[in-house]
Amino acid sequence: MTRTAATDTHCPYCALQCGMRLDRARPGEVLERPEFPVNRGALCAKGRTAPALLARGVRLDGPLLRDAPGGPLRAASWPEALDRVAAGLARTRAEHGPDAVGVFGGGGLTNEKAYLLGKFARVVLGTANIDYNGRFCMSSAAAAHRRAFGLDRGLPFPLADVPHTGCLVLVGANPAETMPPAVRYLRELRENGGRLIVVDPRRTRTAELADLHLQPRPGGDLALALGLLHLVIADGLVDEEFVERRTTGFDAARASAMAHWPDRVERITGVPEHQLREAARMFGEASTAIVLTARGAEQHSKGTDTVGAWIDLCLATGNCGRPYAGYGCLTGQGNGQGGREHGQKADQLPGYRSIEDPAARRHVAAVWGVDPDNLPGPGRSAYELLDGLGQPGGVRALLLAGSNPAVSAPDAGHVSQRLRALDLLVVADLVLSETARLADVVLPVTQWAEEDGTTTNLEGRVILRRRALDPPEGVRSELWVLRELAARLGVVEGFPAEAEAVFEELRRASAGGDADYAGIDYARIAAEDGVFWPCPTPEHPGTPRLFLDRFATPDGRARFAAVTHRPAAEEPCEEYPLYLTTGRVLAQYQSGAQTRRVAELNAAAPGPYVELHPGLAARLGIADGRPVAVTSRRGRAVAPARISGAIRPDTVFMPFHWAGAGRANSLTNPALDPVSRMPEFKLCAVRVEAVDA
């Protein structure tokens, strides 16, 4: 590849995948790339400071090994580290069977890495047990999307549609902190005369921008959506023609919604009836309307049904399958979309194919050159896989890439114990994360600026990160690691270390699947600044807007979910009288493994805190800035109080980016959604008390 001085690439963090430019002559600096349409040059502090992690001393620069349990990690050569990993995986397989070996991936891995990780698990290890941290991200939205539309793409339309809708509802989404360059779309919406409704238990920076802020109790989003559907029906705002022509199942959905009358919904959610009526009118009378959910609505044991209820509201009002209207999910992780399309999810094969579909198995097996009968079936979902580590019948040797569950998993204290119980833990990461510190072998890997690869942003736009800088001598890409491990385990072909070669195979594996990338190649992505899937042939223009003519169901019609409200897995009680909800702050990202190492970001967001209402603080005798303990049935966290009128008096909030005493996920509840297997991160019952410093 010929390299010019400045190279076009994308931010390593969130799903907006902002375009940026790097110059080999100025490796510590990020340059704007105003022509990239999604962010038009704007970057948040995380993207602007991303090169800080390229520096030596911050990141890993050679493999590490632990010689004995409890002993220290020491430097090792690549051959020694890889030999240890291969021998450990082979031994576990031989002694306990292939499903005793597990793989845990990440929503930040490129499409090529996610694809090859899935192939490695199924072809080389022969294990069913591969899943990834994206299960903790958008899996409820994905499940609801598939149930309603027959296809899951986070946004079925480009972000550029948002300013042109009549009414936008953001549910449990705070883009002003999580993806600030996207706020431009909200401002343009308001300038165009569109209305913005924000649903959030906290008055966030995004809620400050809204025409109407609904502030339900945590866990109230499902009842709220049903209450709005009730009012839309009662006010005669149903688009009968659309419902008749393009949907099925409305009668059952209507019956369910009619059982959620306004004063009942006010009692469940705490949102006053007059606000419900105002929201229903704004939404139902708008020329077009969009609902976007994020983790606040989705990370619940009823997340799939909650998203289903919001989709039902869109369908009833005819706000799907036409421009400037529809339901979408604001995906979180950088490649949360692509990461779930190409085979690192327990139930999926590349191209968003079901691993249980015989035709899908035959297609992928032919590309991989294996017998379809030898492909494993579906394995355990992310939390179930972690919960079973080291247990009878569970995984005993785990290869983990691009994830930090010791901080980011629910009930993280328990998950850390399970990680310690493994016979072999191998972590591939660019920094010594809290999970890497528990590992027997740590493999240092390249980062975004040092490698080629594609990701798929929250719009379904496949984009290209180009290698702009050279990695340190002791660092390798995950693709190279997988090739070396496969060879040591007896598979010498089919694991190229070059990203473009992997993508070419991915194209063939995805061909004919829901997420069809067959018509996309690196040159085309670079020339067009991204291509929207499905794109089945090189001549196909790509698909920025889905469902305009038909939905992806067998009969082409969208399906109403017809769901009903139910309580959370854990509601407040005498012993644990408050709700805890968790989330992100502007200057940190996910488990913080990367952003906590960036001085500018740490200065802006130096540590955890417990946000609570002034009335609650006064009742509990808690002063601003003083330490408080938050206790749930699973654990305890201690952090300074931050007193704020922006939160409900019955709820406390903790950001989840930190390890140690302030680890929010010491408290969270791993109760799972029955469809998506999403844990209930966003709600558990706690008690709060002042403690000594």
Ligand code: SF4
């Ligand atoms: S909004 Fe997301 S993609 Fe854009 S710079 Fe910030 S973290 Fe990176």
